[in-house]
Amino acid sequence: MSERGGFFKRLFGGGKRAPETGEEEKPEVAGQAVEQAPVETAPEALPEAVPDAASEPESVASLPEPELEPATLTAEEVRPEPEIEPEPVAEAQPEPEPAPEPAAEPESEEPKKSWFKRLTSGLSRSSSSLKDSLVSIVTRRKLDDAMLEELEDVLIAADLGVDTAMRITETLAKGRYDKEISDADVRAVLAEEVARTLEPVAVPLAIDPANKPHVILVVGVNGTGKTTTIAKLAAQFRDAGKSVVLAAGDTFRAAAVEQLKIWGERIGAPVIARDIGADAAGLAFDALDTAQADKADVLLIDTAGRLQNKSDLMAELEKIIRVIRKKDETAPHTVLLTLDATTGQNAMQQVEIFRNVAGVTGLIMTKLDGTARGGILVAISARHQLPVHAIGVGEGVDDLQPFDAKEFARAIAGADAMEQDR
Numbered sequence: 001m002s003e004r005g006g007f008f009k010r011l012f013g014g015g016k017r018a019p020e021t022g023e024e025e026k027p028e029v030a031g032q033a034v035e036q037a038p039v040e041t042a043p044e045a046l047p048e049a050v051p052d053a054a055s056e057p058e059s060v061a062s063l064p065e066p067e068l069e070p071a072t073l074t075a076e077e078v079r080p081e082p083e084i085e086p087e088p089v090a091e092a093q094p095e096p097e098p099a100p101e102p103a104a105e106p107e108s109e110e111p112k113k114s115w116f117k118r119l120t121s122g123l124s125r126s127s128s129s130l131k132d133s134l135v136s137i138v139t140r141r142k143l144d145d146a147m148l149e150e151l152e153d154v155l156i157a158a159d160l161g162v163d164t165a166m167r168i169t170e171t172l173a174k175g176r177y178d179k180e181i182s183d184a185d186v187r188a189v190l191a192e193e194v195a196r197t198l199e200p201v202a203v204p205l206a207i208d209p210a211n212k213p214h215v216i217l218v219v220g221v222n223g224t225g226k227t228t229t230i231a232k233l234a235a236q237f238r239d240a241g242k243s244v245v246l247a248a249g250d251t252f253r254a255a256a257v258e259q260l261k262i263w264g265e266r267i268g269a270p271v272i273a274r275d276i277g278a279d280a281a282g283l284a285f286d287a288l289d290t291a292q293a294d295k296a297d298v299l300l301i302d303t304a305g306r307l308q309n310k311s312d313l314m315a316e317l318e319k320i321i322r323v324i325r326k327k328d329e330t331a332p333h334t335v336l337l338t339l340d341a342t343t344g345q346n347a348m349q350q351v352e353i354f355r356n357v358a359g360v361t362g363l364i365m366t367k368l369d370g371t372a373r374g375g376i377l378v379a380i381s382a383r384h385q386l387p388v389h390a391i392g393v394g395e396g397v398d399d400l401q402p403f404d405a406k407e408f409a410r411a412i413a414g415a416d417a418m419e420q421d422r
Contacts (some may be wrong), residue, residue: 025406028407030091039372045110058348066159073290077113079119081084089180108142110316110396118394119391119393120410121369122369122393122394122399123331123368125374125375126368128310130155130158130412131414132415134151134154137150138183138186141197142179142181143173143181148169148172151165151168152165158373159344159373159375159378160194160375160379160380161379164194164379164382168190168193168386171192173188190409191413194270194412195332195405197381198377198405198408201316201381201403201405202388202403202405203388203389204402205334205336207242207297208333209297212295213245213288213295213297213298213299214297214298215288215301215324216298216299216335216336217284217303217320217332217335217336218232218300218301218302218303219306219354220303220304220340221306222304222305223340224307224339225338225367226250226305227256227259228259228395229338229366231244231259231260231391232392232399234264234269235397236397237297238267238268238269238335242297243269243295243296244296245270245271245291245296246272247283247284247288247302248271248274248302249284249302249320250289250302250303250305250306251275251278251279251304253276253304253305280304281322281324283325285324285326285327290342292327303317303320312351319357321358334362335358335360335361336360336361336389337363340367340378341365341367341374341376344373345376345379347376348376348379351384352388360386365377366391367392368391368392369393370418389403390402
């Protein structure tokens with residue numbers, strides 16, 4: 001009885017109340033509870049309920065029933081604890097993400113930089129390379145025949161072309177022969193001669209409203225930026241209030257098709273595309289049909305990049321033009337050749353071949369910001385006299401701008417450096 005009483009006392013915490021209810025059958029019930037209840041977990045969980053059991057003596061009379069309830073109570077007391085977990089959900093709900101908005105701040109800074117500043121920055125490699133070469137020649141020397149020859153070599157090496165280089169040295173010799181000359185003097189004459197060469201070919205890309213649509217075929221070798229140029233032109237045309245249709249004619253490159261689709265969605269222009277490897281001429285025909293039905297102002301047709309020495313690919317380009325003319329005898333109204341400035345003298349050969357095959361009517365030079373050979377545009381213009389419609393010095397839409405001869409001449413001559421030197 002002492003052992004059972006001790007357990008009963010530990011179970012209910014009421015040592016003095018136990019004798020008052022002392023019937024011999026009750027310990028047996030308690031013994032049964034000992035066998036059914038969990039081994040030691042129930043006694044440890046129950047001491048918290050001791051004050052309640054001790055303060056209500058009437059509940060002791062129904063001992064067999066409360067012994068089953070503590071097990072359920074202990075289970076219920078353990079379960080409510082995980083219910084606290086929903087609290088972090090409320091904390092996770094407030095997720096204001098104004099993070100993208102600060103990203104717009106750097107973009108607002110770009111328009112503050114003028115086009116000429118961007119052009120000067122883009123041509124800095126060309127102008128810096130030229131300046132360094134000129135400084136090494138003219139420092140502390142008088143202009144003589146030897147210096148004139150060196151200057152001519154430097155200008156030719158800068159891809160300005162033989163004709164331009166000779167005109168510059170001749171102009172220098174007229175008024176400065178046997179006199180000390182600075183690199184700033186040479187670059188001033190350079191800017192004048194380059195501007196004189198380029199001004200006749202600086203022609204904006206015009207859209208003839210009589211053509212519905214005005215068909216622009218864009219051609220060039222691999223990697224000159226044809227697709228990117230088309231996207232930029234399309235965006236600029238839309239900003240000018242013109243309706244545009246895009247033809248994803250580079251059917252060999254999935255990335256080109258996707259790029260045009262993205263731009264088409266962005267500017268609200270339909271994009272005519274086919275499966276990879278589809279006939280480019282047939283696609284161009286369908287695109288022209290769609291543009292005519294929509295009464296679009298402009299149809300821009302992309303083409304696959306092709307090396308100028310691949311006769312089969314050049315023949316395909318001729319086929320595209322033939323098929324387009326079945327729909328419109330006057331089309332394409334403009335044939336743009338995109339040139340990569342980084343290719344240097346190779347661009348000269350591209351102009352010759354594409355002009356013969358596709359009837360190129362104008363040029364767009366890209367990637368002037370990635371080379372020290374920007375002078376090639378001067379040599380091409382002097383030789384071919386083709387209109388230069390636009391130049392590119394970056395990836396942004398605003399980095400493709402109408403060609404301005406004087407600005408280009410000042411930038412390639414290092415106008416900012418000239419002003420500092422004087």
